[in-house]
Amino acid sequence: MSALVGFLTRIADRLIAIIGFLVKALSVTWATLAVYYSNLPWAWARLALAAAFALFAVWGLWPSRRRSMSAVVAALFFGIVGWWIAIPPSNDRHWRPEVAVMPRASSTATVCGSPACAISTIARATISRCATKSARCSCHT
Structure with missing residues (x-):
């Protein structure tokens, strides 16, 4: 019985070590990429700070x-x-002409007495659906 407990303890220790x-590793990778893709205006500064953080973090977490x-x-x-959370969102980037237009969508729904009746308008397409064709339903007019 104690051999089984020892075996399970070793497996749990290894799983905890792997998860840790x-x-x-994922935290260091995310933070390095966050620095690299940050809002610093100089590409060389973003690259240098990202590399410095990555090297220091790897040294500080494993060999140290x-x-x-x-x-x-x-x-x-x-x-x-x-810092990443504090970066304000912006749309003033150099976009390719085919993707430079902001997407637009609108949606409206009406219920006309029947709970299954709705009219939806999404991106210039009107889709009408009604499970019951009642006289009070405005979907079919």
Whole structure:
């Protein structure tokens, strides 16, 4: 029985280690890409800061083995998350002409006595559907 418990404990420890590694690796990857695709105006600065963060984070999380370095990497990560959230959205980019038009859609629905009756207008197409063709239904007029 104790051999089974020891075996299950080793499997659980390995699964926790794998999940921890994946969380760290994905966090470093996301933060590096967030810095690279940030709103800094200079491409060389974005590249340099992204590379510096990636190298420091990899060193701080794996070869360093000091808890203080892991805490510094975590603080930098949450700082980058805060910076990313604070970036204002904008549409003033250089777009290709075929995709430079903002999409538009409208939707209206009316119920005319029957719960299954609705008229929907979506992007200049009118789709009428009515399960029951009653006299009060305006879908069929």
